[in-house]
Amino acid sequence: xxxxxxxxxxxxxxxxxxxxxxxxxxxxxxxxxxxxxxxxxxxxxxxxxxxxxxxxxxxxxxxxxxxxxxxxxxxxxxxxxxxxxxxxxxxxxxxxxxxxxxxxxxxxxxxxxxxxxxxxxxxxxxxxxxxxxxxxxxxxxxxxxxxxxxxxxxxxxxxxxxxxxxxxxxxxxxxxxxxxxxxxxxxxxxxxxxxxxxxxxxxxxxxxxxxxxxx
Amino acid sequence: xxxxxxxxxxxxxxxxxxxxxxxxxxxxxxxxxxxxxxxxxxxxxxxxxxxxxxxxxxxxxxxxxxxxxxxxxxxxxxxxxxxxxxxxxxxxxxxxxxxxxxxxxxxxxxxxxxxxxxxxxxxxxxxxxxxxxxxxxxxxxxxxxxxxxxxxxxxxxxxxxxxxxxxxxxxxxxxxxxxxxxxxxxxxxxxxxxxxxxxxxxxxxxxxxxxxxxx
Numbered sequence: 001x002x003x004x005x006x007x008x009x010x011x012x013x014x015x016x017x018x019x020x021x022x023x024x025x026x027x028x029x030x031x032x033x034x035x036x037x038x039x040x041x042x043x044x045x046x047x048x049x050x051x052x053x054x055x056x057x058x059x060x061x062x063x064x065x066x067x068x069x070x071x072x073x074x075x076x077x078x079x080x081x082x083x084x085x086x087x088x089x090x091x092x093x094x095x096x097x098x099x100x101x102x103x104x105x106x107x108x109x110x111x112x113x114x115x116x117x118x119x120x121x122x123x124x125x126x127x128x129x130x131x132x133x134x135x136x137x138x139x140x141x142x143x144x145x146x147x148x149x150x151x152x153x154x155x156x157x158x159x160x161x162x163x164x165x166x167x168x169x170x171x172x173x174x175x176x177x178x179x180x181x182x183x184x185x186x187x188x189x190x191x192x193x194x195x196x197x198x199x200x201x202x203x204x205x206x207x208x209x210x211x212x213x214x215x
Numbered sequence: 216x217x218x219x220x221x222x223x224x225x226x227x228x229x230x231x232x233x234x235x236x237x238x239x240x241x242x243x244x245x246x247x248x249x250x251x252x253x254x255x256x257x258x259x260x261x262x263x264x265x266x267x268x269x270x271x272x273x274x275x276x277x278x279x280x281x282x283x284x285x286x287x288x289x290x291x292x293x294x295x296x297x298x299x300x301x302x303x304x305x306x307x308x309x310x311x312x313x314x315x316x317x318x319x320x321x322x323x324x325x326x327x328x329x330x331x332x333x334x335x336x337x338x339x340x341x342x343x344x345x346x347x348x349x350x351x352x353x354x355x356x357x358x359x360x361x362x363x364x365x366x367x368x369x370x371x372x373x374x375x376x377x378x379x380x381x382x383x384x385x386x387x388x389x390x391x392x393x394x395x396x397x398x399x400x401x402x403x404x405x406x407x408x409x410x411x412x413x414x415x416x417x418x419x420x421x422x423x424x425x426x427x428x429x430x
Contacts, residue, residue: 036251079345090321117332
């Protein structure tokens with residue numbers, strides 16, 4: 001049986017720290033599922049363990065460069081699944097956020113862990129870059145595109161990230177992005193609500209089972 | 216002169232991958248500033264380099280376990296600084312988000328990179344855990360607490376994260392959290408706007424120079 005733990009390691013700054021720390025973890029046959037370099041002195045790991053957490057923590061503490069090792073709660077148990085809202089228009093991103101946050105609240109009360117992350121941007125290329133970066137974001141499950149006109153490079157990026165397994169919801173807008181999305185929603189508040197429903201285990205809603213894809 | 220690059224490495228899954236990859240990067244004397252384990256086959260690095268990016272990429276590609284190495288845009292250049300909104304009440308988190316997203320849009324148009332991330336939660340301990348996790352989130356610069364009653368363990372967590380250098384803005388609410396925050400704002404939309412102004416280089420606003428801390 002495996003256990004997932006969060007570990008915060010404080011160490012002296014210098015080259016190759018991560019290589020030394022991961023060597024200790026690999027030595028225990030443990031699987032690192034997440035890493036964050038908090039700053040040059042602090043590194044945060046999420047680790048799947050089959051043996052005792054205390055042994056890994058002790059071996060990390062025994063490295064000469066390590067000052068302190070603390071076991072902490074994992075991001076998965078705190079922030080959980082992420083809905084990412086990207087726009088094209090702060091007003092529209094904000095309205096999608098309102099819907100998503102209210103709906104996430106309803107599910108989180110029942111034990112889900114869903115957070116809602118947003119960025120307002122301008123221009124075709126920055127938007128395409130942001131879309132393409134979403135599958136690299138830890139715990140990202142669905143993307144909502146909020147704007148009035150999106151196409152070209154953004155459409156290409158949407159098709160790419162869908163292949164990578166990301167659910168993409170688009171507002172009903174001008175341009176070719178709605179054609180490329182899994183689901184098209186006219187009301188921005190509803191688009192946010194639907195994005196959360198689609199990723200929540202506490203909701204009985206799946207995009208695949210919808211009879212139409214434009215609302 | 217150093218250069219920061221983003222690198223996406225696709226490799227065969229298995230124990231010790233991260234140890235092998237970081238060994239190659241450390242061998243080039245390069246500094247890893249960010250890592251994300253996208254899934255068991257993909258790892259994303261942000262690296263500060265003093266020598267040629269092409270040499271590191273080539274050496275990573277030459278590892279027997281590595282299938283493909285792609286240079287990509289960094290998260291810092293795409294999503295930038297993060298404002299984190301945590302509540303206590305989906306309606307209140309949503310209103311703070313409205314203010315923060317609209318204001319981030321205004322600054323991002325002028326070249327800033329600010330994103331707004333939120334999570335609605337319930338209960339003293341989950342909220343305290345979430346507050347305590349914020350300094351471990353990459354690129355997090357300010358925290359806004361949105362709710363009607365917060366105190367106890369949440370107050371303790373707020374004092375801890377402020378020591379870690381995080382700016383904390385609280386809505387004007389019941390409980391002891393407002394006393395512990397850097398700034399207390401009554402209107403949730405304004406709280407969101409002020410959080411963004413405080414971290415934007417394109418704004419001439421600093422919390423330290425305010426003559427009062429309750430608005």
